[in-house]
Amino acid sequence: MEGVTIVDHPLVQHKLTLIRDKTISTKSFRELLKEIGMLLCYEVTRDLPLTDVEVETPLARMHSAKIAGKKLVFVPVLRAGVTFVDGMLDLVPTARVAHIGLYREPHSFVAVEYFFKSPSDLHERLAIVVSPVLATANTAVAAVDRLKERGAKDIRLVCLLAAPEGVERFRGLHPDVRLWTAGIDEGLDANAFILPGLGDAGDRAYGTR
Template structure:
C-alpha cells in the first residue's frame, strides 16, 4: 500500500495563530483559545473532500436539488489529553459528529504509548474518523491510536496535528501508510527527550496549566 501524503496547511491565519502559540509567555487561557481556533481551521481543510449528494429541498421561492454531505456523520477521535483542545472548534463546524476518546500516555523512560482508555462509536467502520493530537513527535501515540481504531473496524482515518517532527512523520508513514496527515508545520527535529524542536513545549501542560 502506498504512503499517503502529508498535507501542510499554510493558510495565513493558521500560521499566525501557531506563531502566537509558540510564544513561551502565552497564557494558558490564550493557548487554549488559539488551539480551539486552529482546530476549526484545520477541520475545514481535512473535510475539504467529503462526499456530497443531491437532495430535494424547498427554498422560500422554489423547489431545487441541493448538495448535502453524504453518508454517516464524522467521528472525531482526540488522543487524551491534548487532542481534546481541537474538539470545540471542530464541533462548531460539524456539531453532529460522534466523538471517540483515546486515552494514551507516554512512558517517560521508553517513550512508548500506554493505553488507559478507549471508547468509540460501534459503527465506526462506516464513518470517516479524524484522529486528533496537537503533536506528532515520536509517532508512538499516533500509531497506537490508529491501531486501536482499526481494531474496531475503522477504515477511513485521517490524522490532524498542529506540529510534526520529521522522525514522527517517517515512523507514522511506515506503520500507517494508508492514513494521510494534516499539519500546520513540520519542525526541525526531536530532542533527546522526544520533544519537537523548536516546537511549543508540552501542548497538554500548556493547555491545562499543568507541569
Template sequence: MSDTSPAVHLVSHPLVQHKLTLMRQKDRSTNSFRRLLGEISMLMAYEVTRDMPTQLIDIETPLEAMKSPVIDGKKTVFVSIMRAGAGFLDGMLNVVPGARIGHIGLYRDPKTLVAVEYYFKMPQDMHERDAIVLDPMLATGNSAVAAVDRLKETRPRSIRFVCLLAAPEGLKNMQAAHPDVPIYTAAIDRELNDHGYIVPGLGDAGDRLFGTK
C-alpha cells in the first residue's frame, strides 16, 4: 500500500488489482461481479483495519497461560452508503464479524448531481465507535461528503472512507470537505465524464451488482 497524499491510501496489492481488472470488463456477469466485489472488500478490509487498536486478554494455549491481543470488533461500525455500499459489507464482515452496521440512504439527483438523503440509521453510542464508510465509487464526491457530514453529527471516535474506484474530482471534493477522513481506494481513475461517471471506470456499480440494468 502506498500513499498518494497524507489522507489517500492506494491499495495496490496484486490480488486487489487483478480482481478489479476482472470487474471492469463489460461482459462480466452480475454473479461474477458480485463475487469479485465481495472478495476485494475482504482484501481491502485487511488494509483498512491495519492499525485497529487491540487489547490483551488472558487465554490458555494447550501448553500454558498467556496474554494475547484481540480487537474489539463491536466498536467498529461499517457504514454502508445505499445501495451499492451493500456489496462491500459481506467481505468486510468476513474479516470483522463482530462489527455493527449503519446505513445511509442517498440518491444522486440526475440533473444537479447533488446527494439527497432518504434514510439514516446508526448504532447507539457512536462516540465510542470507529466508523468505516463503504461506497464502491467516489465520483463527484457529493454523496461521500454528504454521508460524512451526516455521520459526523453522531460524533464517532474516528471515520475512514473506503471505495473501489475514485476520480480526481471526487478525491479533491472529499479532501476539501473532510481533510481529517482518510480515504482507501483500489484505483484512482482518469476523470469524470459529462454524466458524472468515472472513466474508464466500471459503469454503475449498483446496477452491475444488483442486475438492474
C-alpha cells in the first residue's frame, strides 16, 4: 500500500504477539509498548539526512556521519501514546515533545480534543505523531489536522496496530503523511475496536477501565 510501511522485523513481530496476550500484566504491557516504540523509531527515522563531520578518536582524526541538524518533535496522542514515545526518546533525547489529548466519543466515534500543547516552531520540525492504534482513524486524522493548523509541514504517523478501514481513511484524507505500523489486522468490530487487535491500549497500559 502506497505510503504505508509495515515493520516486519522479527523483534517487532515477536513483541507485538506478546503485547496482544490478554493475560500479561499492566507493567509488562507498558514495558513492551515502550520497547516497540523504540524499535519503530529506528524505522520512521531511517531516512533522516546525514552530513559528514570530522571527529578525533583516541587514535586518529576521521570523517564520519552525523544527523544533519534535523529538528524532531514527537506528538503522542494521550494516553498510551506517552509510553510509546518514551522508547523513542531513549533514542532521540533531544527531540521536543508535543501533547495532544483526544478521546473517541463512544457512540459516534468522533474524536474530541481536550488538550493541545506544542513547540512554536512546528513549521521547522519533522513531526512524528504517535498513536498506539489506528482503528477508525478519527483520532489520527484530528491530530494531523491540528498540527497542520499550527503550521506543521512535514508529518509522519507511527502506530502499533492498524485496521484496513483506518489506513484507507487516513491515507485518503492525508495522502502526504506516511504511515509506519507493526501490523494491519482483519478489520473493526461493531464498537470500532480492531479485530483481533489488542484491546484498549490506554486501559491496558494504565490498568483502567
